[in-house]
Amino acid sequence: MSPPLIFALCPLLLCIVWHVFRRLYLSFALHNVPGPPSDSFTAGNLARLHGPDSASFHEHLEKDFNGVVRIHALLSNSQLYISDPVALHSVLIKDRECYEASSIFLSLSELLFGKGLLSTTGHEHRRYRKIMMPAFSASNLREMVPILYEVAYRLRDGLIQPQLKHRTGKQEVDLYPILSRASLESIGRAALGHSFDSLSSTESTTQLQIDPYVQALKSFTPIIHKLAAFLPLLPIACKVVSPAFCRRALRFLPSSTIAVFCDIVDVMESKSRTLVRDKMQKVRSDDDSHDVMSSWVKNMNLKVEENMKFTEDELVAHASMIIHAGTDTTSSALNRIIHVLALNPEVQIKLRTEIMQTKEELMSYDELVGLPYLDAVIREMLRLYPPVTGMTRTSTHPHILPLSQPIIGVDSRPMDAILISRGTEIYISIAGVNRNEAVWGPDAREFRPERWRGNGQADWEGANNVRTAGVYGNMMTFAGGGRSCIGFKFVPLQLKVVISVLLRRYKFSVVDDRIEWKMGSPAEPKVDGCSALPIIVETLEHCSP
Numbered sequence: 001m002s003p004p005l006i007f008a009l010c011p012l013l014l015c016i017v018w019h020v021f022r023r024l025y026l027s028f029a030l031h032n033v034p035g036p037p038s039d040s041f042t043a044g045n046l047a048r049l050h051g052p053d054s055a056s057f058h059e060h061l062e063k064d065f066n067g068v069v070r071i072h073a074l075l076s077n078s079q080l081y082i083s084d085p086v087a088l089h090s091v092l093i094k095d096r097e098c099y100e101a102s103s104i105f106l107s108l109s110e111l112l113f114g115k116g117l118l119s120t121t122g123h124e125h126r127r128y129r130k131i132m133m134p135a136f137s138a139s140n141l142r143e144m145v146p147i148l149y150e151v152a153y154r155l156r157d158g159l160i161q162p163q164l165k166h167r168t169g170k171q172e173v174d175l176y177p178i179l180s181r182a183s184l185e186s187i188g189r190a191a192l193g194h195s196f197d198s199l200s201s202t203e204s205t206t207q208l209q210i211d212p213y214v215q216a217l218k219s220f221t222p223i224i225h226k227l228a229a230f231l232p233l234l235p236i237a238c239k240v241v242s243p244a245f246c247r248r249a250l251r252f253l254p255s256s257t258i259a260v261f262c263d264i265v266d267v268m269e270s271k272s273r274t275l276v277r278d279k280m281q282k283v284r285s286d287d288d289s290h291d292v293m294s295s296w297v298k299n300m301n302l303k304v305e306e307n308m309k310f311t312e313d314e315l316v317a318h319a320s321m322i323i324h325a326g327t328d329t330t331s332s333a334l335n336r337i338i339h340v341l342a343l344n345p346e347v348q349i350k351l352r353t354e355i356m357q358t359k360e361e362l363m364s365y366d367e368l369v370g371l372p373y374l375d376a377v378i379r380e381m382l383r384l385y386p387p388v389t390g391m392t393r394t395s396t397h398p399h400i401l402p403l404s405q406p407i408i409g410v411d412s413r414p415m416d417a418i419l420i421s422r423g424t425e426i427y428i429s430i431a432g433v434n435r436n437e438a439v440w441g442p443d444a445r446e447f448r449p450e451r452w453r454g455n456g457q458a459d460w461e462g463a464n465n466v467r468t469a470g471v472y473g474n475m476m477t478f479a480g481g482g483r484s485c486i487g488f489k490f491v492p493l494q495l496k497v498v499i500s501v502l503l504r505r506y507k508f509s510v511v512d513d514r515i516e517w518k519m520g521s522p523a524e525p526k527v528d529g530c531s532a533l534p535i536i537v538e539t540l541e542h543c544s545p
């Protein structure tokens with residue numbers, strides 16, 4: 001081998017050796033934490049942890065270990081899987097300076113959307129949140145109620161009603177594509193003030209199929225999955241050259257998947273820029289819209305400190321980001337609430353009775369949030385079936401992670417804390433905390449809306465009254481701490497509007513148990529491997545409520 005080649009290969013070799021040693025060291029640090037055996041040397045337990053059929057594996061981890069589990073990751077590396085509320089509180093709140101979103105997530109977000117909330121940490125991240133949060137205040141949400149009602153009526157009259165060929169009798173309708181369209185339209189209207197879909201004729205379905213932005217949104221997650229093997233290289237590449245340079249350089253790589261990825265990024269950016277410029281124009285001409293983007297643009301014209309305003313590029317980055325963060329998640333929640341109501345007829349009847357007692361069809365914000373059973377049913381669905389079932393963090397400093405109760409280590413001795421080395425990957429099981437008996441009591445795995453007392457608090461009968469880090473009703477559905485979901489007040493409101501409109505007109509039921517919920521980010525209903533939610537829909541005049 002020629003000396004220049006040896007010279008060139010040396011840093012690469014050193015890098016590989018350093019990575020292998022670091023991985024071994026991290027694995028050693030967690031070696032005493034109990035966990036399942038590895039499934040394979042290369043992928044460890046990751047296929048069972050993240051695959052669509054992972055529900056039973058997660059249940060095994062939640063039930064058979066005590067809230068902290070060692071998981072085997074790539075090339076025998078170890079990760080920690082946690083659902084212990086005290087450990088979780090430490091990671092997300094108490095010792096949050098020791099943990100951050102993973103570097104892959106941060107650099108991928110910057111490549112996709114540009115610099116913004118999802119791609120930054122520390123001071124920059126806090127700055128973005130401060131600018132963004134007022135758009136989700138109760139007073140702004142109050143103004144969004146009419147927009148949400150308009151979408152709900154169009155969903156009912158334009159999409160569901162035309163499916164019911166006979167006004168009497170029962171009709172099976174696949175509600176999955178219908179509710180997914182309604183979710184995109186709700187987020188489009190409420191976040192950007194933009195209508196993607198008229199939710200009416202079959203023409204609009206065709207329009208959606210050819211709209212490049214909607215197609216880019218749809219292809220987004222599958223393409224990221226295809227690129228999974230390359231993602232660990234991203235943070236390194238983005239550190240060596242800038243993310244903007246990375247984005248341009250990707251175009252020259254000889255891969256059709258990467259070319260599709262680049263097209264998606266370009267389509268999202270150009271559409272977002274058009275929407276943002278339109279919005280800036282409208283706001284200048286005294287537009288009175290109350291969507292999220294209008295609120296951010298109006299803020300640019302206020303006399304506030306310059307660093308408390310968005311620039312045009314930042315608005316563009318956040319336009320696509322918010323559509324991405326809000327569409328599939330709310331679609332999952334909408335599909336789930338209808339499925340849950342169809343599976344629980346007595347809950348459906350009680351809820352309809354409460355809704356029918358309200359005078360007006362179009363309820364105000366205060367009336368909607370004041371319906372106790374509607375609130376209880378939505379909270380219980382979001383607790384038991386969180387659309388996003390887990391999230392990851394990486395330790396940025398060594399840390400001693402506290403536990404709510406000692407676990408028995410592999411060496412058979414009790415451990416009341418775990419030493420976390422820098423660079424350890426942590427998987428936070430949102431579903432695990434939401435179904436933890438110490439938090440919710442022995443019936444934690446049952447759907448029981450009555451556990452909610454009407455003041456946003458649950459009765460923790462038989463539980464240890466353990467507080468979690470959750471930002472919404474002690475559950476982790478919308479995460480907790482500095483990176484918690486900014487849409488956590490919007491989501492229940494949107495669900496309440498849709499349910500109050502649909503339950504007045506329809507009764508929902510299921511005939512068979514073909515529907516399977518596959519875990520993912522977010523969870524989806526499937527029938528024979530395809531996304532679907534076949535539900536029997538009856539118009540209410542022809543059935544007893």
Ligand code: HEM
Pocket residue numbers: 117118129191322325326327329330333386387388391392476477478479482483484485486487488490491
């Ligand atoms: C049922 C619906 C939703 C669920 C279950 C959900 C859940 C979550 C979770 C678990 C996180 C934390 C992720 C992490 O740290 O890894 C998150 C973050 C986020 N969510 Fe949501 N979300 C939902 C709807 C929405 C909506 C409607 C919006 C916007 C309109 C939104 C915007 C965001 C944003 C911007 C973040 C990042 C916050 C940050 O980094 O500071 N989400 N969401």
